Amino acid sequence: MQRPLTGLTRRNVGRELLAGVTLLAIAIPLNIGYAQIAGLPPTAGLYALVVPAVVYALTVSSRQLVASPDAAAAALVASSIGGLAVAGSADYVTLALAQAIIGGVMFLLLAVFKLGFLANFLSKPILVGFVGGLALDILVAQVAKMLGVRIDSGGEFVDKVAGLFTGLDTLNWWSVLISVVSLAILLLGRRFARAVPWALVVLVLATVGVVIADLDDAGVAVLGPVEAGPPTLTWPVIDWTTWLVLIPSAMALTLVTTAEGLLVSRSYGEQRDYATSPNRDLFAFGLGNLAAGATGGFTVGSSTSRTAAMDQAGSRTQLPSLVTALGTLVLLVFGTGLLEDIPSPAIGAIVAVAIVPLLGIREFARLWRADRFEFAIAAACFLVTLFIGSIPGILVAFVLALVNLAKRAANPAIDVLASTGEPTESLLDEAPAGSVTAPGVIVVRLAAPLFFANGAIFGDAVKRAVEAAPEASVRHVVIDMEAVTDVDVTGAESFAALQEWLTARDIDLGFSRVRPDARARLVDLGLLGDNAVYETNRAAIAALEN
Known part of the structure; x- marks a missing residue:
């Protein structure tokens, strides 16, 4: 069994610490955005970077995989809890905590009974379609935020699109300007200087601009007051029938995270020549999600984009996650006042740039060229997830996986x-x-x-x-x-x-x-x-x- 922080030496500790600062700069704006997608207060995204990240980093077998709420998980939380409580309310937060705890228990069961293979039913076409549907649903809400148009972010996809178009007459040009400048900085910066935390640069510049020009008085939405203080131990108090209602959505979150997390963990382990243990990784996800539910966060999954960013920064240990946890804790205790004037259009632009790759446009094109039947599977998952919901989407995904399996098994050599x-x-x-x-x-x-x-x-x-x-x-x-x-x-x-x-x-x-x-x-x-x-x-x- 590997020790925590395996791979850390005197020679690379400086590089790992610098990578941690980079991860902190990336994670804070993204997690604030993902918390908003999920319908939760900003602190829920920040709390998920503290205790859950530490627990995960000290127990996982992968030296590089970054655990954090991601866009797909945030969208699943919003779509599954949105019909049970009003987004942002105390009941809504309680349900999100309970969902994370159920997911944590499921991860632990998968690890103990070595059932991680169940995630193999979520093949590449299914993941592409399912995550793509969630991503497009998120993107509509972020576009509305970037334009300064108010829509019901917890509604159905068709209602969001209708609300976006009917609300164009309320478009705020200052919000549009902030969004355009933010997108330009993010896209050009990523192309010419990838090592710079451009998301943080955008937040700082946009916030300074809003404060100097009093743009909040001109109709630009800002983040608003953020509760100060470290995460505290808590426990969701709900009746047992509500716990049962949350099981399907927690199962969907668990399966998607298992499929993506184990694949990314194994991939980087093979690339960087170190061993990984799927069951230990699942165990770490379980403990991380239990910690998230018990400290005010929400469901923790694997972040492919942040893992790739840390790999490009030369990180080969979990030390950056610990640095990020410490930095986030300091921000929560002493610096939440710095977050109040962050403009929502800038957050929308940051999340939109992170979301677009999840649409899977290239993957859909590749599937079309390689196998039309698998393309049809991806398209079906995409449409069901987008127009019916995430839970029906995951159910259809499993049915299509079985159909695909039976189709291939029925035509042996x-x-x-x-x-x-x-x-x-x-x-x-x-x-x-x-x-x-x-x-x-x-x-x-x-x-x-x-x-x-x-x-x-x-x-x-x-x-x-x-x-x-x-x-x-x-x-x-x-x-x-x-x-x-x-x-x-x-x-x-x-x-x-x-x-x-x-x-x-x-x-x-x-x-x-x-x-x-x-x-x-x-x-x-x-x-x-x-x-x-x-x-x-x-x-x-x-x-x-x-």
């Missing part, structure tokens, strides 16, 4: 070899080179488990191979089981039905190169051992295996 000793064309793929059979024997190679989704397809393939051979030339059909790892009851029934069909034509059915686990299954299902189907083909199988 089946190689058929004719009795002449020369390979014929495979029914679904080219036959492997060098495969031959004895006269009168057809070998069928199935490169997949035989189960309910492909049993009938496999049986039809064997029948077509027999019918395509010269009349009465086939005496034996042997199933090459080398690549068959399992057989279910439906698959066994397909074998039995195939046996009856072959027996009616005086053709024996046998099995070759059966794996030990698959052999045990076939014995249990009555298809091997003393079964006559196997015994009558012993000679043919021995000839082939030798």
Whole structure:
């Protein structure tokens, strides 16, 4: 087990501390923006950078993955709690804390029972569509903020778009100017000097401009008073039925974070040559979210953008997260007055720039070129998430994942070899080179488990191979089981039905190169051992295996 801050040495401590200052400058404006997306006070985003970040940094196996609320998590919080309480109210905050605690428990269960593989059902197309739908919903609210147009940020996507267009007559030109200048600084700065924390630069300049010109009196919305003081221990007090209502949304948050977090953790571990432990990472996410729910934060996930920024800054330890936690704590205790005049259009511009890559435009284009079916899966997740909601979106994502899995499993590679000793064309793929059979024997190679989704397809393939051979030339059909790892009851029934069909034509059915686990299954299902189907083909199988 790695020690906390593994990789920290005297030689790199200065670089790690500097990276921590950079992370602090990036995280504070983003977390304030994400808290607003979630419908929570700014302190909820800042509290998530203190105790949860420390707990996570000291327990995770990844040396680089940055844990923090992100845009997708914030949008999920808003969409799932928005119908239960008024955004910004005390009840709303309480529900967000409870949601984080439920998510923390789920992470711990995934870690203890080693169930992280469940996140593999969220394939790339599903994540692209799901996160893209959330991102576009967020983007509409940020555009309204940048234009100075007031809309119901907790409403449905269609209502937000309608509110944006109908509210254009209330557009505030000072807000537009702040937004345009902020976007120019962020985009040009990122292109020519990526190491500079441009989000912080934008906040400072915009705030100074608002204060000097009294732009809040001209209609420019500002952040307003921010509660001062460190995070304190708390516990959400709600009835048990409300806890149950929050479970689906907490599950969605957990699965999305698991899929993205483990992938990013493993990716950087492989790139930088250090070992990671998926279950330990899940355990760290669990503790981090419990800490968030108990100290006034909200759901903590993995931040891909901040992790990439730390990697580019040369950081290879979790020290920057600890530096950020300390800096945020100092700000909460002594400097919240500095946050009151931050203009909302500047926050909107910062969040919008962070959100646009999550729309997945390039990923959608890549899926369109590579696989139209997977593109359709991504598009379906995108539309359901956008127009119906995040929880239906995650449910549809799982259904589509199963459909995609069944579609691929139902079309396995089946190689058929004719009795002449020369390979014929495979029914679904080219036959492997060098495969031959004895006269009168057809070998069928199935490169997949035989189960309910492909049993009938496999049986039809064997029948077509027999019918395509010269009349009465086939005496034996042997199933090459080398690549068959399992057989279910439906698959066994397909074998039995195939046996009856072959027996009616005086053709024996046998099995070759059966794996030990698959052999045990076939014995249990009555298809091997003393079964006559196997015994009558012993000679043919021995000839082939030798």
